[in-house]
Amino acid sequence: MSKDEAQHIIIIGAGFGGLYAAKNLVKGGSRFNITIIDVRNFHLFQPLLYQVATAQLSPEDIAYPIRAIFGRHKNVTILKERVSSVDLSNKFVTVADGRLRYDKLIISVGVVPDYFGNDSWREYAPPLKNLEDALNIRKKILTVFEKAESAMLHRSDESPLNFVIIGGGPTGIELAGALAELSIHTLKNEFRRIAPERSKIYLLEAGKNILPGFPDKLIHAAEKSLEKLGITIKTNSRVTDIGANGVEITSNGSSEFIASKVVLWAAGVKTNFSNSVLAADDNVEFDRKGRVLINKDLTVANFKDAYVIGDFGSLPDAKGKPLPGTAPVAMQQGIFVARHIMGKTSARFRYFNKGSLAVIGRNAAVADFGSLQISGFFAWVLWAFVHIGYLIGHRNKFIIMVKWALNYFTRKPSARIILHVFHN
Numbered sequence: 301m302s303k304d305e306a307q308h309i310i311i312i313g314a315g316f317g318g319l320y321a322a323k324n325l326v327k328g329g330s331r332f333n334i335t336i337i338d339v340r341n342f343h344l345f346q347p348l349l350y351q352v353a354t355a356q357l358s359p360e361d362i363a364y365p366i367r368a369i370f371g372r373h374k375n376v377t378i379l380k381e382r383v384s385s386v387d388l389s390n391k392f393v394t395v396a397d398g399r400l401r402y403d404k405l406i407i408s409v410g411v412v413p414d415y416f417g418n419d420s421w422r423e424y425a426p427p428l429k430n431l432e433d434a435l436n437i438r439k440k441i442l443t444v445f446e447k448a449e450s451a452m453l454h455r456s457d458e459s460p461l462n463f464v465i466i467g468g469g470p471t472g473i474e475l476a477g478a479l480a481e482l483s484i485h486t487l488k489n490e491f492r493r494i495a496p497e498r499s500k501i502y503l504l505e506a507g508k509n510i511l512p513g514f515p516d517k518l519i520h521a522a523e524k525s526l527e528k529l530g531i532t533i534k535t536n537s538r539v540t541d542i543g544a545n546g547v548e549i550t551s552n553g554s555s556e557f558i559a560s561k562v563v564l565w566a567a568g569v570k571t572n573f574s575n576s577v578l579a580a581d582d583n584v585e586f587d588r589k590g591r592v593l594i595n596k597d598l599t600v601a602n603f604k605d606a607y608v609i610g611d612f613g614s615l616p617d618a619k620g621k622p623l624p625g626t627a628p629v630a631m632q633q634g635i636f637v638a639r640h641i642m643g644k645t646s647a648r649f650r651y652f653n654k655g656s657l658a659v660i661g662r663n664a665a666v667a668d669f670g671s672l673q674i675s676g677f678f679a680w681v682l683w684a685f686v687h688i689g690y691l692i693g694h695r696n697k698f699i700i701m702v703k704w705a706l707n708y709f710t711r712k713p714s715a716r717i718i719l720h721v722f723h724n
């Protein structure tokens with residue numbers, strides 16, 4: 301490559317890591333030709349997926365077209381493609397229509413739901429990882445209320461609807477809280493034969509407490525808020541089977557069956573881009589979750605021109621524990637890689653932990669900033685501002701603020717739409 305020739309940088313994945321890398325690389329001007337490859341044509345704000353799944357927001361509120369973000373940057377090319385393999389030794393990636401060579405590569409492909417070897421459970425307990433999942437869950441939740449109302453045409457006794465959420469991390473808690481708001485407040489008085497507010501929501505967690513990693517004080521605050529919403533928390537409860545009619549669990553040595561037509565999976569993630577995609581003879585190493593073990597400068601193995609960032613990478617923190625799979629880690633790594641490529645930063649990535657947040661329905665959240673821990677209404681307001689701040693696009697920020705304000709005062713979000721494909 302001559303000195304004047306622009307370097308070709310390929311970014312795989314326009315999630316938090318890839319997007320922040322690209323947004324910072326464009327600051328380097330025409331020194332770079334950047335190609336962003338993603339299977340989807342939008343950047344997705346995953347932290348608000350649960351609000352689409354529970355009918356509070358519409359899909360386009362939390363998604364932003366990648367082309368719109370980089371429209372005025374002529375040196376950025378977007379390809380809506382799936383990368384099927386990467387050859388680090390020969391510096392090319394393969395998509396459906398052929399190979400693309402790179403000078404620098406940034407891989408930020410994220411993770412996928414993990415059913416811990418029980419993939420057949422997915423049919424009955426859908427995950428929440430992308431927009432399609434959120435719409436699928438929304439349909440499932442709204443449909444079950446409709447079916448219950450219709451079923452009452454032929455019955456006189458109403459059996460309350462059960463919902464089961466598997467996984468007591470932030471996603472499970474957020475889903476449970478929002479589902480409670482939907483059934484207790486939004487749908488109340490809208491049905492004639494059933495009482496949605498009598499629905500039962502179970503939150504199952506295999507570990508000894510919900511919100512693993514949060515301080516005890518905040519765990520107790522979250523438990524209290526969830527219980528106030530009528531949610532039954534079952535910790536130390538391991539799922540042993542999931543079928544069309546419900547979930548079987550073992551809890552402290554005894555087994556139990558919870559009947560439910562809506563079971564949601566928020567329990568684990570794994571990678572799907574590992575050994576099969578990265579060429580075997582590149583000698584890339586993975587941790588036990590399939591994440592790529594990366595160097596301190598976020599490069600891979602001996603390849604100084606290839607970086608792995610975000611959820612797909614595994615980098616230990618100062619205590620030797622892998623950094624968490626969160627948006628701030630991915631964003632900070634994206635910024636670091638861009639600066640590293642531009643020669644503007646040192647050889648070592650340092651994560652600045654700004655804290656963790658989890659929201660529980662309306663008016664309650666927990667926020668852990670290390671020495672400062674808050675819960676309740678103020679944590680909830682903070683949560684709202686942080687999320688608005690990190691959303692991509694002024695339009696989305698504005699629309700979400702307006703919708704949140706309307707939903708807050710009316711408790712009647714408008715995204716309660718069940719979509720079918722009818723051929724009539």
Ligand SMILES: Cc1cc2nc3c(=O)[nH]c(=O)nc-3n(C[C@H](O)[C@H](O)[C@H](O)COP(=O)(O)OP(=O)(O)OC[C@H]3O[C@@H](n4cnc5c(N)ncnc54)[C@H](O)[C@@H]3O)c2cc1C
Binds near residue numbers: 350382383409609
């Ligand atoms: C429901 C949910 C709630 C969450 N809530 C929070 C929260 O409140 N706070 C927080 O900090 N974090 C949260 N997270 C985690 C956070 O979203 C992730 O840590 C973050 O998105 C990771 O960024 P990433 O760039 O590594 O991957 P992602 O953002 O997942 O992006 C990966 C991109 O790669 C693309 N891709 C994948 N494979 C290929 C391929 N083969 N070819 C081309 N493109 C490909 C995907 O389409 C996607 O656009 C949440 C996640 C979920 C699922």
